Amino acid sequence: LSLFCHSDIISTVEFNYSGELLATGDKGGRVVIFQREQESKNRPHSRGEYNVYSTFQSHEPEFDYLKSLEIEEKINKIRWLPQQNAAHSLLSTNDKTIKLWKISERDKRAEGYNLKDEDGRLRDPFRITSLRVPVLMPMDLMVEASPRRIFANAHTYHINSISVNSDHETYLSADDLRINLWHLEITDRSFNIVDIKPANMEELTEVITAAECHPHQCNVFVYSSSKGTIRLCDMRAAALCDRQSKFFEEPEDPSSRSFFSEIISSISDVKFSHSGRYMMTRDYLSVKVWDLNMENRPVETYQVHEYLRSKLCSLYENDCIFDKFECCWNGSDSAIMTGSYNNFFRMFDRNTRRDITLEASRENSKPRAVLKPRKVSTGGKRKKDEISVDSLDFNKKILHTAWHPKENVIAVAATNNLYIFQDKIN
Secondary structure, three states: OOOOOHHHOEEEEEEOOOOOEEEEEEOOOEEEEEEEOOOOOOOHHHOOOEEEEEEEEOOOOEEEOOOOEEEOOOOOEEEEOOOOOOOEEEEEEOOOOEEEEEEEEEEEEEEOOOOEOOOOOEOOHHHOOOOOOOEEEEEEEEEEEEEEEEEOOOOOOOEEEEEEOOOOOEEEEEEOOEEEEEEOOOOOOOEEEEEOOOOOHHHOOOOEEEEEEOOOOOOEEEEEEOOOOEEEEEOOOOOOOOOOOEEEOOOOOHHHOOOOHHHHHOOOEEEEOOOOOEEEEEOOOEEEEEEOOOOOOOOEEEEOOHHHHHHHHHHHHOOHHHOOOOEEEOOOOOEEEEEOEOOEEEEEEOOOOOEEEEEOOOOOOOOOOOOOOOOEEOOOOOOOOOEEHHHOOOOOEOOEEEEOOOOOEEEEEEOOEEEEEEOOOO
8 A cells, every 4th residue: 555645756856056955846746945944043953954945836737639648747857047146946847848937035025005905905096195105014935936938849759858058048958869959048949959760760779868968068968878878969060969979888798698788778867077077877787987088988887786687587577677767976076876776875985986875764764863874685694784685675766866066965865755864963
């Protein structure tokens, strides 16, 4: 029996540029924004707590009458825009439509109108004998989310990625076969920069799985494919980036080839490092770090849950093998994080090559409690603290994680729960 509503399942998590706000999107089309509490004198420990700041319905379910298809309201991705004034802005997308939202605060209201009473009713013009100057009076803080622009009708297939460009004027959106470039001010047209759709759909061999703009060079972007390859493209080279500038692929080891090789090599996420020198890709069993100057193999490979290699058959039968895990960098690019099953998530330190497995669950995460590292045993004798591979819960999976851009604060989405962990402060 499922105790929570399907629509509450979190489908994306994203910190804003300062890390003071954290947005989540869910399968019900809602966006919830959390704001970090400022430290106060009487509550010195409250710093770091994130509380709900604003909740709004971003997308509604729709119906495509031409194709007789229901379009889910589920939020696939949220991307913040750099803050330019007192308001915050973010892009959110479902399978078909991208929306630009403005989130603004109101804590004052005008009182003393001339033409209407305080309750809003219009006054009789003949009864107005004096002129009043309206004044701004304080009121309870209201956070309003208003849709500023709607970017629709540009994707035939499901949108899997949006990424704001470093020029802060344009962004890209990617679906299974095409990538479009938009200007944030222009909603009625976008520019198609990648199109891998074959003339005959029966010849389709791969799809686009993720795409991202380079953090500093506004002409460079990458996209990954279901074949385990990554293409880096330069928009200055050609208008249609069908020919990549760089092609990253690790040759497959023929000895480990199996029926599942192609499925598990599909890349579910690609992320540039903050420095822009590296990129990270996540496939089903591992995370790889690539140097943009070296195309033939990654410079680092981290096994996320190698113990599942022997379980691929049952993971194929229960469809888990198609799960799309995301990955993220910490603020200084020295560590990376990605999720696994049983509500486990993994962190890898790139300098020391140490790694740790932690669990996001209600039982062991009381406030201020220190998380204990978890270990999985594969066959043989199981140590006291270890959990056996056969008792892992594949319904509990951490697909979405985010790392604060400046501090060691992480957000982990476990089905319908959001966990926020921070480094222990001594």
